Amino acid sequence: MRAHIAIPVALALVLTACPKKDATTEAAPETTEEETMPTAPPPEEVDPELKGEMQVHFAYAMTAQAAVVAGDLDGAKAAHAKLRDDEAAHVPDPWLPLMADVKAAASEGAEAEALVEAAQAVAKVGRACGECHSATNGGPDLATSPPSQEWTEDAEMLRHAWAVNLMWLGLTAPNDELWKAGTVALAGDDHTSGSALADDVAPRFKEVETRVHEAAKLATDTTDPDEKTVRYAEILSMCATCHAILREE
Numbered sequence: 001m002r003a004h005i006a007i008p009v010a011l012a013l014v015l016t017a018c019p020k021k022d023a024t025t026e027a028a029p030e031t032t033e034e035e036t037m038p039t040a041p042p043p044e045e046v047d048p049e050l051k052g053e054m055q056v057h058f059a060y061a062m063t064a065q066a067a068v069v070a071g072d073l074d075g076a077k078a079a080h081a082k083l084r085d086d087e088a089a090h091v092p093d094p095w096l097p098l099m100a101d102v103k104a105a106a107s108e109g110a111e112a113e114a115l116v117e118a119a120q121a122v123a124k125v126g127r128a129c130g131e132c133h134s135a136t137n138g139g140p141d142l143a144t145s146p147p148s149q150e151w152t153e154d155a156e157m158l159r160h161a162w163a164v165n166l167m168w169l170g171l172t173a174p175n176d177e178l179w180k181a182g183t184v185a186l187a188g189d190d191h192t193s194g195s196a197l198a199d200d201v202a203p204r205f206k207e208v209e210t211r212v213h214e215a216a217k218l219a220t221d222t223t224d225p226d227e228k229t230v231r232y233a234e235i236l237s238m239c240a241t242c243h244a245i246l247r248e249e
C-alpha cells in the first residue's frame, strides 16, 4: 500500500497566536525577583519584540516536532538548525543562559542522525522552553492557547496530533494538567482504525499503537520535567516509527 504522510506545517503552527501572561509586564514585587533564577529584569527592560521572537522560536520548534512525527529527519534537522542559529536579539541579558539551553538542545537536533535523536532534541528543546517560562513567569497564556482543551470530531487536527500538542504545551508552558490531559487522550485513542491498511502491515501498526498507548499511560502522572522530556521523546519517536512504515510501503 502507499500512503502519503504530509503533515502540514500550518497544522503545527496553530499554537503560534498565543497571547501571553500578564505577569511579566507587571512590576514584580522585589521579594519575588530574588527568588527567581535568573532574576527577571524590571518590565521596562523587557523588549516588546520578545513576544514576536518567541512566536518564531515556537514555530521552529513546532516545525521540528511535525517533521519528526512525519518521519522526516531532514526537515527536523533543518528546523532545529534555524532555532539554533536564530539571533534571539530580544532576549534580555540575564535570561540568555536559559536561551542557551534551548539552543544547545536545538543544536543536538540539527546534528541528529536518526529520528529517535531528533525526537529527543524536540523534547529537550521543549523542556528548556519550559525552564525559562518557569523562571521568568513568561510563556503562553494558557487560558487562550490553542489547542482547545476539548477535541471534537470536526477538529482540524487529528486526535493524535492534538494530544501530542497538549503534551507539548504541558512540557513548555509548563503545565501539569495539560500534560495529563494530552497523555490521557493519547492512551485511549485508536489512530489507525479509520485507515485502510494492508493486511501485512496492520499487525505491525497494532503493535506500535499498543506501545504508544502504554507509553502514554506511563506518562500520565509525571510532573517531573526530566521524566516528561524522556516520555515525550519516546512517544514522538513512536509516531515517527509508524509513519515511516507507511513510507516504506
Ligand code: HEC
Pocket (backbone or CB within 6 Å): 015, 016, 017, 018, 019, 020, 021, 024, 025, 046, 047, 048, 050, 051, 052, 054, 055, 057, 058, 059, 061, 091, 095, 096, 098, 099, 102, 125, 126, 128, 129, 130, 132, 133, 136, 137, 138, 139, 140, 141, 172
Ligand atoms: C529566555 C527565556 C525564554 C526562553 C528560552 C523561551 N521563552 Fe517563551 N517566553 C518567555 C517570556 C518572558 C515570555 C513572555 C513574553 C512577553 O510577554 O513579552 C514568553 C512567551 C512565549 C510565548 C507567548 C508569546 C505571545 O505571543 O504572547 C510562546 C508561544 C513562547 N514563549 C514559546 C516558547 C518556546 C516554544 C520556547 C522554546 C523554543 C520558548 N518560548 C523559550 C521567555 C522564554
Ligand code: HEC
Pocket (backbone or CB within 6 Å): 003, 004, 005, 006, 007, 008, 069, 158, 160, 161, 162, 164, 186, 191, 192, 195, 196, 204, 205, 206, 208, 209, 212, 235, 236, 238, 239, 240, 242, 243, 246
Ligand atoms: C500505529 C501506527 C501509527 C502511529 C503509532 C501513529 N500514526 Fe499517525 N498516522 C498513521 C496512519 C495509518 C495515518 C494515515 C495515513 C492515511 O490514511 O493516509 C497517519 C496519519 C497521521 C497524520 C497526518 C494526517 C494527514 O492528513 O496528513 C498525523 C498528523 C498523525 N498521523 C499524527 C500522529 C501522531 C502525533 C502520532 C504519535 C502520537 C501518530 N500519528 C502515531 C499511523 C500511525
